[in-house]
Amino acid sequence: MLGLWLMRSILLATSNPHKLEEVSAILAPLGIEAMGLDSLEATYPEPIEDADTFAGNARLKAIGYATATGRRCLADDSGLEVDAIGGAPGVHSARYSGTGDTRAERDAANNAKLLEAMAAVPDDHRAARFVCCMCLADPDGSIVAETQGAFEGVIGHTLRGGHGFGYDPLLILPEGVTSAELPPDEKNRRSHRAQATHALAAILQESTAPH
Numbered sequence: 001m002l003g004l005w006l007m008r009s010i011l012l013a014t015s016n017p018h019k020l021e022e023v024s025a026i027l028a029p030l031g032i033e034a035m036g037l038d039s040l041e042a043t044y045p046e047p048i049e050d051a052d053t054f055a056g057n058a059r060l061k062a063i064g065y066a067t068a069t070g071r072r073c074l075a076d077d078s079g080l081e082v083d084a085i086g087g088a089p090g091v092h093s094a095r096y097s098g099t100g101d102t103r104a105e106r107d108a109a110n111n112a113k114l115l116e117a118m119a120a121v122p123d124d125h126r127a128a129r130f131v132c133c134m135c136l137a138d139p140d141g142s143i144v145a146e147t148q149g150a151f152e153g154v155i156g157h158t159l160r161g162g163h164g165f166g167y168d169p170l171l172i173l174p175e176g177v178t179s180a181e182l183p184p185d186e187k188n189r190r191s192h193r194a195q196a197t198h199a200l201a202a203i204l205q206e207s208t209a210p211h
Contacts, residue, residue, distance in 0.1 A: 009033040010136075011040075013065045013075035016103070018165045023074070025188045026197045034074070037065075044068045054078060054091060054133035055146065062137035070139045074200070078132035078192060080167045082114070082155060084121045089114070093166070107166055111159060114170060118155050126154040128171060130179070132192040134200055145203045149195025151179065163187065 012023055012034045020036045027034050037044075047064030049057040054077040062075035079093025089096035089110070097113045100106030118126060130151040136144040151171070159169035161180025164187060168180035179187060188194050 009035055011065060011069060011071045011073045012036050013061050013073050016165075019076070019193070021184075022188055022191065022193050023076075023197055025185070026194055027201070030201060040069065049077065049091075052091060054131055055135070055148065057091060058133045058135040059137075059143065059146070062135040063141050063143070066137040066139050067141050072136065072138055072144070074134060074136045076132050076134045076193065076196065078130065080114075080128060080130055080171070082118070082126075082128040084125050084127075084155075085117050088117075103165070111167060111170055114155065114167065115157070121155075123154070126156075128153060128155050130167070130171060130192040132196040134196040136200060136204075145200050147196045147199035147203065149192040149197075149199065151190065151192040151195070153179070 008031060010032065012020055014020060015037045017036070020034060024034045044065065045068075047061050049060055051057045051060055057077035058075050061077065062073050065071075065075065066073035077091065079090055081087045081090055093110070094106065097106065097109035099109045131148065132150075133146070133148045135146045138144055151173075153171040153173045156170050156172045156178060159180075160178045161169050161182075163182060163184055164180040169178055171179045173179060173182075179191070182190070
């Protein structure tokens with residue numbers, strides 16, 4: 001029984017089906033339906049994400065869509081941080097290469113650029129992580145909760161695995177498999193987005209628990 005601690009349906013500020021699948025897989029067992037932007041009858045201008053941090057961009061997006069749609073909105077900003085190249089691609093992860101018309105083309109170009117940037121980096125200096133920052137905002141623009149998760153690994157030398165998207169085929173986890181080689185249910189349990197989503201649920205449950 002969830003009670004009234006969270007609307008049974010929330011707007012997830014994304015048109016990325018992969019993100020929607022990951023978040024829905026975590027929230028659905030709690031009785032919460034996450035609906036993407038594609039589910040809206042109207043279209044709304046995308047908030048300009050010009051912050052220099054993942055948390056800042058998540059905040060801009062959540063507040064922007066919540067106030068525009070009149071719905072409680074969950075937004076995330078996520079990407080890859082690679083230590084050897086100064087934390088890049090960071091907030092520019094989705095547009096790192098600057099090329100590609102489709103999501104698949106952009107992913108391929110981004111991965112190719114990262115492999116080129118890391119070509120001369122030795123194995124013991126290839127630490128990296130996926131970072132996800134989430135923000136949940138109400139229609140009045142108030143922030144309900146903010147969370148963060150990180151998925152640590154190292155950058156591989158070749159693409160491996162058929163699951164996931166983005167840089168998943170390049171991030172090798174401590175057990176030796178890439179993020180793209182994890183079964184979807186395992187990734188949903190462990191990923192940076194999973195950590196941020198579980199933390200969000202915990203915060204909301206605690207905020208409405210009897211004291």
